[in-house]
Amino acid sequence: MSLTDEETERLADVVRLQPTKNGELEEQWGLDSGSEVHSYLEDHLGDYYYRDDDSLIRATPEAAELTGAEPGVEGDEDGDGPTRIRVPERQAQVFAVLAGPDERSQSVVSTLQDVRAEFDVDPEAEDVRSALQALRRKNVVEVIYRTVPTFRRTVERDAVEVESTD
Numbered sequence: 132m133s134l135t136d137e138e139t140e141r142l143a144d145v146v147r148l149q150p151t152k153n154g155e156l157e158e159q160w161g162l163d164s165g166s167e168v169h170s171y172l173e174d175h176l177g178d179y180y181y182r183d184d185d186s187l188i189r190a191t192p193e194a195a196e197l198t199g200a201e202p203g204v205e206g207d208e209d210g211d212g213p214t215r216i217r218v219p220e221r222q223a224q225v226f227a228v229l230a231g232p233d234e235r236s237q238s239v240v241s242t243l244q245d246v247r248a249e250f251d252v253d254p255e256a257e258d259v260r261s262a263l264q265a266l267r268r269k270n271v272v273e274v275i276y277r278t279v280p281t282f283r284r285t286v287e288r289d290a291v292e293v294e295s296t297d
Contacts (some may be wrong), residue, residue: 222262
């Protein structure tokens with residue numbers, strides 16, 4: 132199956148962002164809904180992606196080879212956590228300001244305020260919440276349940292190379 136330039140580019144996004152969800156790809160591709168993402172994946176990239184046991188979208192090894200893109204998470208085989216992640220800019224910003232593994236976890240609002248102060252940007256709270264959840268799926272952030280869900284890194288900041296895909 133031969134892919135168009137757009138299909139190859141979008142498949143590379145799947146490789147780089149994996150494990151990912153419809154919502155992340157919807158944002159990356161500028162689509163209107165998760166259903167539209169699902170339809171695109173099925174109609175155009177069906178041979179090159181699959182859903183894991185948690186229903187997260189992952190690329191096949193053939194997809195990575197075909198696109199030349201680097202997988203979104205590297206180095207998690209030994210259980211010590213990833214050594215490199217490729218994420219959108221907002222996720223990189225959140226990772227940069229988030230409390231470390233030995234620090235008190237932060238709420239979404241606290242993380243939002245830190246991102247605003249550190250990067251002079253004004254994201255919505257939902258953007259930060261989504262970034263935290265995406266980083267959680269990549270095993271570099273954990274949730275701690277207190278009065279509200281709070282988050283902190285599972286690894287030291289310098290233990291993971293963070294590359295922005297934007």
